[in-house]
Amino acid sequence: xxxxxxxxxxxxxxxxxxxxxxxxxxxxxxxxxxxxxxxxxxxxxxxxxxxxxxxxxxxxxxxxxxxxxxxxxxxxxxxxxxxxxxxxxxxxxxxxxxxxxxxxxxxxxxxxxxxxxxxxxxxxxxxxxxxxxxxxxxxxxxxxxxxxxxxxxxxxxxxxxxxxxxxxxxxxxxxxxxxxxxxxxxxxxxxxxxxxxxxxxxxxxxxxxxxxxxxxxxxxxxxxxxxxxxxxxxxx
Amino acid sequence: xxxxxxxxxxxxxxxxxxxxxxxxxxxxxxxxxxxxxxxxxxxxxxxxxxxxxxxxxxxxxxxxxxxxxxxxxxxxxxxxxxxxxxxxxxxxxxxxxxxxxxxxxxxxxxxxxxxxxxxxxxxxxxxxxxxxxxxxxxx
Numbered sequence: 200x201x202x203x204x205x206x207x208x209x210x211x212x213x214x215x216x217x218x219x220x221x222x223x224x225x226x227x228x229x230x231x232x233x234x235x236x237x238x239x240x241x242x243x244x245x246x247x248x249x250x251x252x253x254x255x256x257x258x259x260x261x262x263x264x265x266x267x268x269x270x271x272x273x274x275x276x277x278x279x280x281x282x283x284x285x286x287x288x289x290x291x292x293x294x295x296x297x298x299x300x301x302x303x304x305x306x307x308x309x310x311x312x313x314x315x316x317x318x319x320x321x322x323x324x325x326x327x328x329x330x331x332x333x334x335x336x337x338x339x340x341x342x343x344x345x346x347x348x349x350x351x352x353x354x355x356x357x358x359x360x361x362x363x364x365x366x367x368x369x370x371x372x373x374x375x376x377x378x379x380x381x382x383x384x385x386x387x388x389x390x391x392x393x394x395x396x397x398x399x400x401x402x403x404x405x406x407x408x409x410x411x412x413x414x415x416x417x418x419x420x421x422x423x424x425x426x427x428x429x430x431x432x433x434x435x
Numbered sequence: 436x437x438x439x440x441x442x443x444x445x446x447x448x449x450x451x452x453x454x455x456x457x458x459x460x461x462x463x464x465x466x467x468x469x470x471x472x473x474x475x476x477x478x479x480x481x482x483x484x485x486x487x488x489x490x491x492x493x494x495x496x497x498x499x500x501x502x503x504x505x506x507x508x509x510x511x512x513x514x515x516x517x518x519x520x521x522x523x524x525x526x527x528x529x530x531x532x533x534x535x536x537x538x539x540x541x542x543x544x545x546x547x548x549x550x551x552x553x554x555x556x557x558x559x560x561x562x563x564x565x566x567x568x569x570x571x572x573x574x
Contacts, residue, residue, distance in 0.1 A: 209561065243526050250522045250549075258515040262508055270560075287523055291530050 200332055202347065204320060206339040215317035216272050220252060223310030226360075230302035230367065240294040248284030248303065255280025271323075274311055275413040278384075281307060282417050286424045297373040297430055300421070304380050305363035312356030319349040326351075326394050348394040355387060374430060377421060385414030470532035474541050477524035480517040481545065487514035521545070 224245055231241050259276025260269075285303045289296030318324040322337050326346030334344045363380050370376040392398055392407045403411075487510045494506035525545060528538035 209565070213557070213560070243530065246546075247522060247526055251519055254515050254519055258511050261511045265504075288526075291523075291527055 201334045201336050201344065202350075203336045203338075204322065206337070207320070210321050212317040212321035212323075213272075215320065216314045217253075219310050219313035219317070220249070220277070222313060223306045224249065226306040226309055227302045230305065230364075231299055234295060234298035234302065236295050236299055236302075240288075240292045240299065243292065244285065244288040244299055247288050248281055251280040251284030251287075252277050253280070255283070272314075274314065275409060278307055278311070279413055279416060279420075282420055286420055289424060289428060293428065296424075296428055297377070300424075301367045301373040301377050301380075304377050305367045306360065307380075308356040308363065308384060309360040312353045312360065315349045315352045315356070319353070324349055324352075325396055327396050327398075345396065346394055348391070348396075351394060352391055355391065359383065359387065374421075374425060378418065381414065381417050381421065385410060385417075388414075466532055467535065470528045470535035470538055473524050473528040473532075474535075474537045477521045477528070478541060480521035480524070481548075484514050484518040484521065487517065490514075 228241055228245065231244075253272075256272040256274070256277035257270070259273035259279075260271045263273060264271065281303055282300075285300050289299060315324070319335070325335060325337070326348030328343060329346035330344050331346075333347045333350070335347050335349070336342075336344045366376045366379060367373065370379075389407050389410045392404065392410060395406065397406060398404045491507050491510040491514065494503045494510060497503070498506060522545065525538060525542050528535060529542055532538060
């Protein structure tokens with residue numbers, strides 16, 4: 200069985216990506232409310248994080264894209280932007296910052312997984328050429344039959360979101376949960392790159408180097424933030 | 436009771452009545468001045484973002500690929516920094532000086548401008564896609 204994606208006159212890619220971000224933010228708000236974060240902190244954190252997520256996503260895409268007229272979103276840029284936004288908000292409000300950070304990090308795979316529906320319909324980030332079951336078939340100029348890499352991405356990241364919810368709820372030390380989720384996200388995203396059409400078959404391709412850099416940058420940012428806020432230290 | 440204390444107090448009543456309300460007024464003025472400073476820096480950065488965005492468009496329209504693409508990258512990086520910094524400063528002003536009306540108005544203006552810009556951009560892209568889809572080329 201093959202999945203046929205029709206060529207659309209108007210691509211819903213941007214709408215689906217932004218809707219995914221909105222759904223992810225709604226899930227993060229729910230988790231923050233459950234953790235007892237005040238409404239004021241939630242409101243301004245969401246505002247600042249949304250600005251950072253969308254701006255960094257667009258600018259990183261702009262920097263990586265060779266076509267000067269193209270406009271799109273970068274998933275890696277969005278994740279780093281989201282962490283930066285939550286981090287700065289934590290420094291401003293200092294209201295249960297580790298719970299706020301854990302809520303956003305836990306919902307990041309949900310946003311990413313749902314946003315892959317935009318890639319599936321838009322035809323970007325597709326897999327290598329493949330003719331077997333569940334192959335994705337595109338028509339038009341970039342037509343062909345490909346491995347369903349976007350569907351695998353969606354399934355894996357939404358499953359990760361479910362696991363993250365349990366981790367954040369069960370683990371008392373939210374900071375450890377944050378590090379575990381960040382490490383898992385980096386490893387999973389690194390492995391999924393092997394399925395993409397642009398992977399050149401080498402052990403570590405350029406896309407995977409970007410994933411490792413983004414993962415390392417996120418861990419460094421969270422660690423610096425932890426020291427700035429004095430999280431984990433005994434009160435004097 | 437209060438009058439009796441003031442009568443028995445060796446301090447001059449004028450001194451007491453002048454000093455007590457003066458301190459909160461100073462505090463209020465200092466807080467207002469600090470909040471306004473944050474808001475003015477934020478507003479300057481927001482205006483700089485608009486100028487840098489205009490610069491990005493000009494690089495795209497006026498220059499060839501090499502110079503234009505390089506210029507677009509530089510203005511995009513600087514523009515994103517100034518845009519994000521303007522939001523951070525206005526939110527700091529709102530969080531630390533909740534009574535400040537300028538910070539509140541500025542935040543509403545930022546939200547309105549950002550939403551309007553997003554709607555215009557989406558409408559423009561939709562218009563371009565519609566034009567391409569319905570384009571008829573005779574012959």
